[in-house]
Amino acid sequence: MTWSNYGGNIVVKPKRIEQPTTLQQLIDIVRNAEAHGLTVRGFGDGHSFSSVAVTDDVMVRTHSYASPLPLPPMRNLAGNPRLVNVEAGITLAQLIRHLRSLKTPLALPNMGSYTGQALIGAITTGTHGSGLTLGPIAEMVRSVLIVASGGRVFRIEPSNGITDPAVPETGVTLVQNDDWFHSVVVSMGCMGLVHSLVIEGIPDYELFEDRRLGRWTEARSMIDVDHAIFSRFRHQEILVNPYSTDGAPKVLVTARRTRTTEALSPQPTRDSPWLAIANVAQELVGIGLQSHIVNHPTQIPGLLDSGLSALRGTFCSHYDGVLTLGLGGIDGYANEIAVPFEQTATAVDIIIETLNKLRVPKNWRTYVTSPFSLRFVAASAHYLAPQYGRPTCMIELPFMSLPDIGVTEESVLILNHIQRRLQTTCDARMHWGLEFDALTAEQVRTMYPRWQTWCEVLLALDPRGTFRNSWTRRVIEPLLQHTGGTITA
Ligand SMILES: Cc1cc2nc3c(=O)[nH]c(=O)nc-3n(C[C@H](O)[C@H](O)[C@H](O)COP(=O)(O)OP(=O)(O)OC[C@H]3O[C@@H](n4cnc5c(N)ncnc54)[C@H](O)[C@@H]3O)c2cc1C
Incomplete structure (x- = not known):
């Protein structure tokens, strides 16, 4: 089985390409891979030119889960009618249509010049449009549901996050912590398989x-x-x-x-x-x-x-x-x-x-x-x-x-x-996706002042290295040697 990206410059032969449709299937994929000593990587539309989205073991087609979902139990549901929960594989084009079809039509606050990417594919590499008052697409994320190593499921939000801690979701660990949230949103597939995201839209314009x-x-x-x-x-x-x-x-x-x-x-x-x-x-x-x-x-x-x-x-x-x-x-x-x-x-x-x-x-x-x-x-x-x-x-x-x-x-x-x-x-x-595999860990260390915190969160979510690949070996893993592995939620 051969997989290649949109540019045709990255070609791999993974052992399997999984097409899950439910959260339970994502959990099973991770547990099964770990039981056989295999690594796992989610991919979106294959629109990155770096090898960030691939592995020779188990690749997971995120587009296979792409539907709107109910919101998680929230602290104040009536307080923010602009929140929308969607599965991570929805394309930006599908998401734009979904937001516009709501009773009160909503819109993405910002976007790039293309809409074929999976929502998580775009968010997790820092994909952006333009606007000095508007950040990258990732800024609209309010909550991330991710399957980490061991098949553990985390909902990760900022410390004042939208989910009500008094109403636990079955099988989900809620983490409301700024360091975790600001690490996991742009994490290039390194911390687990993202299942769904709550985003905040704005009125259509x-x-x-x-x-x-x-x-x-x-x-x-x-x-x-x-x-x-x-x-x-x-x-x-x-x-x-x-x-x-x-x-x-x-x-x-x-x-x-x-x-x-x-x-x-x-x-x-x-x-x-x-x-x-x-x-x-x-x-x-x-x-x-x-x-x-x-x-x-x-x-x-x-x-x-x-x-x-x-x-x-x-x-x-x-x-x-x-x-x-x-x-x-x-x-x-x-x-x-x-x-x-x-x-x-x-x-x-x-x-x-x-x-x-x-x-x-x-x-x-x-x-x-x-x-x-x-x-x-x-x-x-x-x-x-x-x-x-x-x-x-x-x-x-x-x-x-x-x-x-x-x-x-x-x-x-x-x-x-x-x-x-x-x-x-x-x-x-x-840009994590728009780069021809010339980046090194040493460069990342000097570019990003919070790299150490990010690595701590990575080790907490993926202590076994389930989500590593040839790209992380060059760009991320050398950094982990300088990381204590001490962060907790
Ligand atoms: C034609 C074209 C136009 C583009 N336009 C822009 C633009 O305007 N602005 C801009 O900033 N960039 C742009 N890009 C770059 C592109 O947005 C990024 O490379 C983006 O990451 C590609 O998304 P994708 O869905 O194809 O994901 P992929 O390239 O397949 O994967 C990207 C990352 O997402 C991770 N991932 C996928 N699924 C999951 C999951 N379920 N859980 C966790 N991680 C996951 C992968 O592991 C990988 O790290 C463009 C690229 C192309 C080819």
């Missing part, structure tokens, strides 16, 4: 979006001089073409705010950046995108500029129609680097300089085939979220995946090189 073309020098001074400009909008993103056609790299600045009086756009979604670039290639030269890129690499800079131009304008729709960019039928891959907000300009300068230095005019494989994006995100409270403790600029460096070629070696070398440079110069952290 629509967004108005304005996209303007400019130059990196202008955007740079805006970031440097007036941070307040950014905070005035609900969402702020910038696409940067690293290659200039006239001496000054171009950018597309996107600002979004809640719709007031604007008319809704006739169509519910609009072009993705890649579709815009593909359309431009078709219009400009009458040939497909792939042959244009492969045969005329020196035209890539102009192609990216034209793609940015094509995306100018305004758009108004339901929040998910505005925030979902889709792929436009073109596959791609990326790494994503989290730098402190105030390091944004320095990091972008380094990326532009590096990409221009590394490109070889006749070799398309040495060019990035997409503008890179800057998304500004509020600080997260979760200890291993890439946005932990600081307003963050998430820098995504995407490549189009050309048919029959997929992830190229050259692109991974480029991505890893930039990753290392920003780690040493800009205090950068990595």
Whole structure:
């Protein structure tokens, strides 16, 4: 049996792929695996490019449990009608539809540009959208039900959590403790199999979006001089073409705010950046995108500029129609680097300089085939979220995946090189899913001030190493040697 991720860069042959539908089946899977000395790993939609979601032993398809559930017994149910309990494998798209179908329609407070991920898959790697007043998706979690090693079931919440301790759930240990909660929410599958999550939605909303073309020098001074400009909008993103056609790299600045009086756009979604670039290639030269890129690499800079131009304008729709960019039928891959907000300009300068230095005019494989994006995100409270403790600029460096070629070696070398440079110069952290297995435990130790507490919680939930894999061997397990294993709930 072979499993591969969406990018096709991670291929494993697990002994089994389980498809549980109930909590009891999750418990049985963990106990049975442990009885046979096997490891277990949950996976969502396979949309991570790192090997964070795999094991050679027992993989668990989280999408197989994806339904809404009743809320757990709460301290004050009437007090918060925006709480919703769902099984962890529901996709973001299904969750958006479910929230909108409620008697009083609700919405996700924030989301990324894609909705195919499992809810837990997105939450547990620190997946995010943009907004300096909005954290990553993980910030909407209020309660986590997880099956830990030994088949033990824990409901984990902050110390003032929503569940009423006076009304115990059968077979569930309630832990209301900030350290546990802020460790388990972003825990990359390392602490057990998450069964369900209580999230807090907000009333359904629509967004108005304005996209303007400019130059990196202008955007740079805006970031440097007036941070307040950014905070005035609900969402702020910038696409940067690293290659200039006239001496000054171009950018597309996107600002979004809640719709007031604007008319809704006739169509519910609009072009993705890649579709815009593909359309431009078709219009400009009458040939497909792939042959244009492969045969005329020196035209890539102009192609990216034209793609940015094509995306100018305004758009108004339901929040998910505005925030979902889709792929436009073109596959791609990326790494994503989290730098402190105030390091944004320095990091972008380094990326532009590096990409221009590394490109070889006749070799398309040495060019990035997409503008890179800057998304500004509020600080997260979760200890291993890439946005932990600081307003963050998430820098995504995407490549189009050309048919029959997929992830190229050259692109991974480029991505890893930039990753290392920003780690040493800009205090950068990595998105746990958008990374090509270059991360080490030593880097994690220096990036995350609360790593030790996180490791203590990991050891409490998984003392036997049931949820370890090749990824944890490199990124997490060396840290455990420096951990006391003394934390209690
Ligand atoms: C096309 C595309 C668009 C993307 N857009 C964005 C974006 O806009 N913003 C952004 O930040 N990221 C984005 N990403 C990255 C993506 O959101 C993350 O990599 C995410 O983790 C993938 O979710 P998944 O459901 O595919 O989970 P997987 O990649 O399969 O797994 C991710 C993690 O979840 C864990 N997991 C799965 N199920 C369980 C469970 N039941 N219990 C415990 N742990 C579990 C896995 O072990 C693994 O550690 C994108 C990726 C792609 C390919």
